[in-house]
Amino acid sequence: MAEQNNKDNTEFQSNMPQESVPDELGAAGKSLSEALRISFIILKVIMVILVVAFLASGFKTVGPEEQALVLRFGKIQGVGEDRLLGPGLHWIFPYPIDEIVKIPVETKVSLLIDSFWYHESAKERLSGQSRIRPTDPLKPLVDGYCLTRGEQRISPALISETQGDNINSTPVTGGSRQTVSSDSEGSDYNIVHSKWQLIYQIDNPEQFYINVLIPDVRPGETYINVVKGGVTPLLKSMFEDAVVSVMVNYTIDEAISSRDRIPRDVRISLQDKLGEISSGVKVVSVQLTQSVCPPQVKAAFEASTLASQNSAKAITDARTYAYNTISKAAGPVAEELFAALHDEAVSEETKEYLWSQVAGTAQEKLSGARVYATKVEKDAEANANYLISLLPEYRQRPELVIQKIYLDTIEQILANADEKFFIQTTEAAKDKEIRIQLNADPLIKSKKIREQTTEENR
Amino acid sequence: MKNFAITIFIVLIVVTLGLYLVSFQVRETECCLVTRFGKPIRQMTGPRERYALPYFKWPFPIEQIHKFDSRMRVFTPEVEETRTAGGEPIIVNTYVVWRISEPLKFFNSVKTVKNAEDELLRSRIRNTQNNVIGRHYFSEFVNSDPAKIKFEDIQRDMLTELKAAVADAQYGIEIETVGIKQLKVSEEVSKEVFERMRAERNRRVEAITAQGEAEKIKIETQANSISDELIAAAEARAKVIRGKGDAQAAKYYKMLEADPALAAFLRDLEALQKMLEKRTTFVVPTDKEPFSLLKGMPNLGPVEQNKP
Numbered sequence: 070m071a072e073q074n075n076k077d078n079t080e081f082q083s084n085m086p087q088e089s090v091p092d093e094l095g096a097a098g099k100s101l102s103e104a105l106r107i108s109f110i111i112l113k114v115i116m117v118i119l120v121v122a123f124l125a126s127g128f129k130t131v132g133p134e135e136q137a138l139v140l141r142f143g144k145i146q147g148v149g150e151d152r153l154l155g156p157g158l159h160w161i162f163p164y165p166i167d168e169i170v171k172i173p174v175e176t177k178v179s180l181l182i183d184s185f186w187y188h189e190s191a192k193e194r195l196s197g198q199s200r201i202r203p204t205d206p207l208k209p210l211v212d213g214y215c216l217t218r219g220e221q222r223i224s225p226a227l228i229s230e231t232q233g234d235n236i237n238s239t240p241v242t243g244g245s246r247q248t249v250s251s252d253s254e255g256s257d258y259n260i261v262h263s264k265w266q267l268i269y270q271i272d273n274p275e276q277f278y279i280n281v282l283i284p285d286v287r288p289g290e291t292y293i294n295v296v297k298g299g300v301t302p303l304l305k306s307m308f309e310d311a312v313v314s315v316m317v318n319y320t321i322d323e324a325i326s327s328r329d330r331i332p333r334d335v336r337i338s339l340q341d342k343l344g345e346i347s348s349g350v351k352v353v354s355v356q357l358t359q360s361v362c363p364p365q366v367k368a369a370f371e372a373s374t375l376a377s378q379n380s381a382k383a384i385t386d387a388r389t390y391a392y393n394t395i396s397k398a399a400g401p402v403a404e405e406l407f408a409a410l411h412d413e414a415v416s417e418e419t420k421e422y423l424w425s426q427v428a429g430t431a432q433e434k435l436s437g438a439r440v441y442a443t444k445v446e447k448d449a450e451a452n453a454n455y456l457i458s459l460l461p462e463y464r465q466r467p468e469l470v471i472q473k474i475y476l477d478t479i480e481q482i483l484a485n486a487d488e489k490f491f492i493q494t495t496e497a498a499k500d501k502e503i504r505i506q507l508n509a510d511p512l513i514k515s516k517k518i519r520e521q522t523t524e525e526n527r
Numbered sequence: 528m529k530n531f532a533i534t535i536f537i538v539l540i541v542v543t544l545g546l547y548l549v550s551f552q553v554r555e556t557e558c559c560l561v562t563r564f565g566k567p568i569r570q571m572t573g574p575r576e577r578y579a580l581p582y583f584k585w586p587f588p589i590e591q592i593h594k595f596d597s598r599m600r601v602f603t604p605e606v607e608e609t610r611t612a613g614g615e616p617i618i619v620n621t622y623v624v625w626r627i628s629e630p631l632k633f634f635n636s637v638k639t640v641k642n643a644e645d646e647l648l649r650s651r652i653r654n655t656q657n658n659v660i661g662r663h664y665f666s667e668f669v670n671s672d673p674a675k676i677k678f679e680d681i682q683r684d685m686l687t688e689l690k691a692a693v694a695d696a697q698y699g700i701e702i703e704t705v706g707i708k709q710l711k712v713s714e715e716v717s718k719e720v721f722e723r724m725r726a727e728r729n730r731r732v733e734a735i736t737a738q739g740e741a742e743k744i745k746i747e748t749q750a751n752s753i754s755d756e757l758i759a760a761a762e763a764r765a766k767v768i769r770g771k772g773d774a775q776a777a778k779y780y781k782m783l784e785a786d787p788a789l790a791a792f793l794r795d796l797e798a799l800q801k802m803l804e805k806r807t808t809f810v811v812p813t814d815k816e817p818f819s820l821l822k823g824m825p826n827l828g829p830v831e832q833n834k835p
Contacts (some may be wrong), residue, residue, distance in 0.1 A: 116536055141556040141600045142581040145575035165552070184709070196649030203721070206714035209618045210606060216710055219671040220727075258669040259724050260717065279555050280626075284599040301602045306622035312705035314678050317669040317710075321724075346599060346624060346703045369728035376732040380739025387743040391750030398754035399761070407753050410760060423763065431756075438765030443770020449776035452797075456783055456790055463789060473791065478680060478796045486809040491821055493813050505810065 127163040131156045134175035136274050140168040145275065151312055153274060172274035173293050177353055182265040182308055185213040187363065201364040207260065210526065214363070217324050221255035261322035263360040265335075267355040269297075277351030281286035304343075304350065325360055329480040332357045400428025547585035558597040560630040568633040572597065582742045593634060595627045599703055603642050609657050609711065611665040616716065619660065620709035623652060623689070625702050647698050652705070655689040668710065682706050690799030 117422050131137045137154040139146040139161050146152070146167070154169075161167040163489060188211040271277045283299035315334045316324060324331065336355040343350050363371045374396065395403040406423040409415040427435070461468045483489060490505055553559045561569040568590075571582060597704055625648065626641075627633050637643040659681060668678040675761040682705070682791055688705045690702045712720065721802045783790040803809075813821045 089547070112533075118531075139577035140574075141553060142574060143552040143557070144579045145555055146579065169553075190763040197672050204718070207711075207717040207719075208714060209608075209711045213709065214711065214713075216669045218676065257727070259727075260720055275621065280599050282596065283602055287627050302603075303599065303624065306601055306603065306624075306708050307704075307706065309708035310622070310682075313707055314682070317676055317678050318673050342704065342706070348599070362724070363721065366724045366728065369725040373728045373732050373735070376735045376739075379737050380742075383743045383744065384737045387746040387750075391746050394747075394750045396753045399757040403753070403757060407757060410756075427757075427761070430758050434758065434761040434765045437770065438768035438772075441769050442775070445769075445772045446775040446779075449779040452790075452793065453782035454778035456785065456793065458757070458787060459789070460785055463640045463786070465687060474793070474796065478800050481819070482800060483809060484809070485804055486807040487805075490808070490810040491813050491818055492810065493822070 093176045098283075099379050103372055106445065112395050118139060123163055127160045127167070129159050129161060129169045131159060131169075131171060132173075134173050134316035135171045135285045136174045137172065138170045138278055139275060140170060141166060143168075165300070170278055171292065172271055172277060176269050176293060177268050178297055179269040180269065180308070181358075182267060182305060182312075183213070184357075185215050185261075185263045185306075185312065187214065203365045203368065207363070213262045214262050215324070217316055217319050217321045219259060222324060222461060233491050258317075260363050261316070261321050261324045261360060262363060263312070263316075263324070263334075264358045265308070265312065266354075266356040266357075266358050267304065267339075269304060270351050270352035270353050271349055273347075276347045278349075280347050280349065303348070307342050308335075308339055311335045311342060314338055317375060321362060325362060328357055328360075363488055391488070397429045399431040400426070402426045474496055531566040546581075549584050552581045552691055553591050553594070556596060556598050557594050558627060558630045559595070560593045560634050561590055562593065563755065564588075565591075566636060567631050567718060570629065572628070572630070574688075593630065595630050595633060597627050597630075598641065599624050599626050601710075602648050604649050604652050606709070606711075607648050607653060609660050611660055611663055611668070612667075613664050615665040617660065617665060617668070618657060618709075618711040618713060619707050620707055620711075621652060621656060621685070621707050623648060624704045625693075627699060627701055628701035629699035632697055636696075636698045643700060647693070647696055649690060651692045651696070654703075655685055655692060659684045659742065671678060679708075 128135070131154050133156045135156060136153060136419065137159070139154065140161075141162070155341060159169075161169060187201070189208065281300055281303065283296055286295045312335055315331060315338055318334075319327070319331060332355040335357075335389050339355065340352045361367075395407075400408055402423050406420075409420050409423055424435075459470065542769045551559070553574050555573055558572040559570065559582075560567055561571075569683050575582065584592065601622055601624055603620070606618060608616055608618045615823070627643075633643070637646060657824045662684075663677065663681055666675065667681065669678075685707075686702065689705050693700050718828050811818050813819060819825075
């Protein structure tokens with residue numbers, strides 16, 4: 070700029086002699102031409118600055134998360150991929166020829182939806198305690214909720230279908246008692262509260278720009294917030310629509326427990342709806358952050374959960390009992406043995422092997438029997454041998470042998486007897502009765518004796 | 528030279544200002560109406576289709592332009608209670624996505640967005656809503672049988688009907704979509720629903736408990752029967768074993784035939800001994816041997832040398 074000024078000055082100086090010398094103007098004229106000269110210079114400078122500023126105003130930056138469209142006299146410029154300008158510095162014709170529209174395509178925006186939640190005052194929300202009583206109704210204007218379908222039961226549904234057809238064919242005027250009942254037949258819907266989170270992103274800047282109403286950015290507002298604010302009412306409405314449409318297809322138990330299927334369905338439904346109106350918005354994710362039964366019926370739901378748990382516990386206990394009982398009966402191989410006994414295909418060898426492995430009561434019975442068998446055989450053998458060995462002596466002195474054996478036995482019996490009473494039989498007492506009080510079981514007579522006997526038993 | 532540059536500059540400025548007066552641009556997001564002395568003569572629904580050029584008009588006050596934003600707008604009328612075909616009250620909250628499609632008609636009929644919403648959309652939506660919902664039963668909104676739910680159909684019906692109604696009205700408005708964003712029941716009905724939900728849960732509690740109990744009993748009974756059967760089988764085997772033992776023992780019985788009377792005596796004694804082994808109270812008169820000794824000395828002489 071300074072260079073240019075110098076050039077102008079030299080040019081002016083070279084002209085000076087030609088203009089001023091022949092006319093011989095006075096001092097006043099000289100100063101006037103001086104003033105004109107300076108104002109021309111200033112004007113020139115301003116012109117140049119204006120032109121440069123005008124051209125420079127065509128430089129636009131597109132942020133890293135944005136893409137931009139260029140409008141020339143209102144029409145989107147370029148074909149195909151050229152329609153979108155990526156991040157970086159771009160030059161376009163300055164206003165009013167070209168205009169740039171930046172669209173934040175990379176920004177993922179999260180939107181929380183709690184229109185399906187019951188009304189909570191700020192205090193309740195903070196404390197986390199709601200004061201809803203079981204008898205409180207839901208007010209349609211303040212409480213939000215979804216309807217879910219009832220459990221499917223085959224027979225009533227069939228009845229309602231036939232009834233419904235009849236009523237459809239006849240004009241309904243007032244809604245008589247019968248009509249109302251048949252209308253609600255098969256529609257034993259439930260109510261569920263839910264909270265959602267939606268994350269979306271603009272994936273088609275052109276469609277988005279043309280179709281979605283975004284207010285102008287006013288000073289003090291950031292562009293992304295304006296975009297969010299502009300698109301929220303539309304998205305929120307459509308999202309709620311999608312939720313309502315999807316929820317009627319699920320039962321309340323599914324709504325409370327299924328955190329995958331329902332959000333997936335909502336996402337698909339919402340994406341369809343957004344596509345139908347060419348909004349250029351893509352649903353990134355839908356989350357069902359909370360979903361509960363109404364507080365009014367919470368107690369009943371909890372009771373039902375508790376019943377399920379109790380029932381499950383009872384069944385587990387029963388299984389434990391079953392395991393214990395069967396193990397007690399025949400030990401670890403019990404089940405296998407039982408199956409083998411009922412299966413013709415199982416070989417005798419396997420069965421024998423399993424029998425040899427049994428424990429518990431069955432084992433007791435078997436070993437008892439074995440002991441008995443051995444004992445009975447040995448006893449018989451011993452008795453026989455005893456008789457044979459006794460026989461020679463007995464044949465010689467039968468009376469003495471008998472007496473000895475007899476008395477030995479009596480002695481042993483008396484030695485073992487816990488209580489002994491000997492009754493003197495005299496002639497005088499011949500017709501008298503003797504009464505002795507006996508215990509049914511001599512062992513409970515006294516503790517001392519009992520202790521003695523238990524020791525003996527051991 | 529210098530004057531020439533200045534002249535060009537000035538001409539440029541004049542031309543630009545002149546163009547400003549006679550040209551205007553319409554963005555992709557707008558539509559526009561040109562009026563000449565207040566009378567609408569032309570409308571544009573977007574920029575020129577083929578060339579990137581502005582539109583031209585006579586300068587103000589001859590011709591004037593009116594621009595409208597033709598992007599989608601959302602309108603949510605007030606929550607309405609309406610009745611289904613069966614007369615059940617139902618509360619729906621609808622939303623409508625609409626746009627200005629024909630600036631001329633729009634300008635002639637309503638002029639502003641607010642007017643359009645208040646005068647046209649509100650009443651048309653109400654009518655459509657009442658008509659469409661009045662044709663369907665409540666059981667078509669929500670039903671135990673998912674196949675009978677016609678919620679999407681109902682919304683589609685509403686869209687078609689509302690589109691037709693708005694097109695008939697010639698307001699230059701187009702409906703993009705319409706939907707139900709809240710589906711509710713009245714306060715009274717919500718109480719009934721709660722009652723039913725509670726009853727349903729209670730019924731379920733009973734069913735679950737009964738089912739659990741039945742399952743429990745089944746498992747236990749099965750276990751008991753398995754156990755009993757195994758024990759019975761074991762007993763059967765035990766009997767066989769005992770039988771074998773008895774058979775073995777029987778071999779020795781032949782040896783007893785040497786003196787059956789003595790064998791019987793020995794057996795009786797053994798039995799007696801076994802029977803009186805424990806818990807015995809013994810009462811004997813002293814006139815029996817050998818207790819007769821308790822009465823007094825026996826009458827013995829040294830005849831025989833036999834010790835008992």
